[in-house]
Amino acid sequence: MVGEFDKVKLAAGTRRPMCLKALTEKELQVSPHYSTHPTGGASAIGSPYAKSLETNQIVTDSQRSSNLAELERPQLAAAFEQRGLQRFRADQVFRWIYRHGVTGFEEMTDLPQSLRAALTADFTLTTPQILHREQSIDGTEKFLLRLADGTQIESVFIPDTPSMTFCISTQVGCAMGCGFCLTGKMGLVRNLTAGEIAGQVRVLAAATGMLDHPFNIVLMGMGEPLHNYDNTMKALRMLHSEHGLAVSPRRVTLSTVGIVPAMKRLAREALMPNLAISLHATTEDQRSELVPPNRKYPLAEILETCRRFPLKKRSRITFEYVMLKGINDTAEDARRLARLLAGIKAKVNLIPLNPAPGIPYERPSDATVDRFAQILADRHLTVSVRKSRGQDIRAACGQLIVEGGSKKSAAQQMALLMR
Numbered sequence: 001m002v003g004e005f006d007k008v009k010l011a012a013g014t015r016r017p018m019c020l021k022a023l024t025e026k027e028l029q030v031s032p033h034y035s036t037h038p039t040g041g042a043s044a045i046g047s048p049y050a051k052s053l054e055t056n057q058i059v060t061d062s063q064r065s066s067n068l069a070e071l072e073r074p075q076l077a078a079a080f081e082q083r084g085l086q087r088f089r090a091d092q093v094f095r096w097i098y099r100h101g102v103t104g105f106e107e108m109t110d111l112p113q114s115l116r117a118a119l120t121a122d123f124t125l126t127t128p129q130i131l132h133r134e135q136s137i138d139g140t141e142k143f144l145l146r147l148a149d150g151t152q153i154e155s156v157f158i159p160d161t162p163s164m165t166f167c168i169s170t171q172v173g174c175a176m177g178c179g180f181c182l183t184g185k186m187g188l189v190r191n192l193t194a195g196e197i198a199g200q201v202r203v204l205a206a207a208t209g210m211l212d213h214p215f216n217i218v219l220m221g222m223g224e225p226l227h228n229y230d231n232t233m234k235a236l237r238m239l240h241s242e243h244g245l246a247v248s249p250r251r252v253t254l255s256t257v258g259i260v261p262a263m264k265r266l267a268r269e270a271l272m273p274n275l276a277i278s279l280h281a282t283t284e285d286q287r288s289e290l291v292p293p294n295r296k297y298p299l300a301e302i303l304e305t306c307r308r309f310p311l312k313k314r315s316r317i318t319f320e321y322v323m324l325k326g327i328n329d330t331a332e333d334a335r336r337l338a339r340l341l342a343g344i345k346a347k348v349n350l351i352p353l354n355p356a357p358g359i360p361y362e363r364p365s366d367a368t369v370d371r372f373a374q375i376l377a378d379r380h381l382t383v384s385v386r387k388s389r390g391q392d393i394r395a396a397c398g399q400l401i402v403e404g405g406s407k408k409s410a411a412q413q414m415a416l417l418m419r
Helices: 050-054 061-066 073-082 088-098 113-122 194-207 225-240 260-266 284-290 299-308 331-340 366-378 410-417
Strands: 006-010 034-036 042-044 129-135 141-146 152-158 165-167 171-173 188-191 216-219 252-256 274-278 317-323 346-352 382-387
Touching: 073 088, 088 194, 129 194, 141 194, 152 194, 165 194, 188 225, 194 225, 216 225, 225 252, 225 260, 252 260, 260 299, 274 299, 284 299, 317 366, 331 366, 346 366, 366 382
Parallel strands: 165 216, 216 252, 252 274, 274 317, 317 346, 346 382
Antiparallel strands: 006 382, 034 042, 129 141, 141 152, 152 165, 171 188
């Protein structure tokens, strides 16, 4: 899901002016503890798609350690030291990769020519390649990127929100199978590596002239970030490094459907992004229908985890709620949502559905959205209504899907035919 971050906020009490497949019931019974795959990703142990992930591009430990795009700054320094290179050179190279956005060693002009030659001989630096760049009438830009193995993903630049925002993918496709999301119709192709996640930021920042300017990151593109936990958190550490882009965790928002064991793990992280929960329903039965992982991690368990989640002063958990006409948009739904969030430091982000071929739901009327928001505001919840951005180029929430990659599943082929 991609965010559109021009919002109309309602203060309390005021008025508005898979190349594989989605998760099956059996798969949802597998607790998503994480094992490292040859792809560098993490997947649920024992899940039926784990073997398929292994059949994708195989990346050995030696290949990963020689690809500088996959290394955190301390790892980079250690790799240099192992090869007899001075450790301070690692800081220089890391700055070139992240702060200057270079994609080749020859561009690192303050390094001696002999060192550049040695780097070329001993290391690689993989960078996602821009295949297509499309701009919406509202200024939003969607990037189609090709990865080193030929796999394709999409990322989005959302300007003036009021901050500049990059919407980043963490997986190729998604296994969650949410019924209102086009990405979910792809199934899960594979996890992205940490370098591929951070690489999207490198590429978008360079392409949009944002390398020297502050920007926000939302992990709301293709995939479920907590289903690729290790690589997602490693990428955030890489982006946070003071030797690179120095992105503060306060500028990063991670959106999840609510994988409870991973949420508990996230609560113990030293580097903790803002948390957003893709809620979308107010009863267990309704949420299980719209968001299949709810069958394993029910609404009550997710909300209790949120109540215990450590938050900094003035911080709140964002609850995202895609509004579907006649499904979850009634006044009773709004009242029930307010009761569910009682006792949680929460803010609600209402997202009127962005329709797409193949999605069997409709967008509610503006009047319905207004009424829903007002009911929440009257109950002292802070509410924002997300303004759709990039809808004309299929860059809006739940509209990302790619045609690239290897053999497509039946679900992928059907989704692509319905675009």
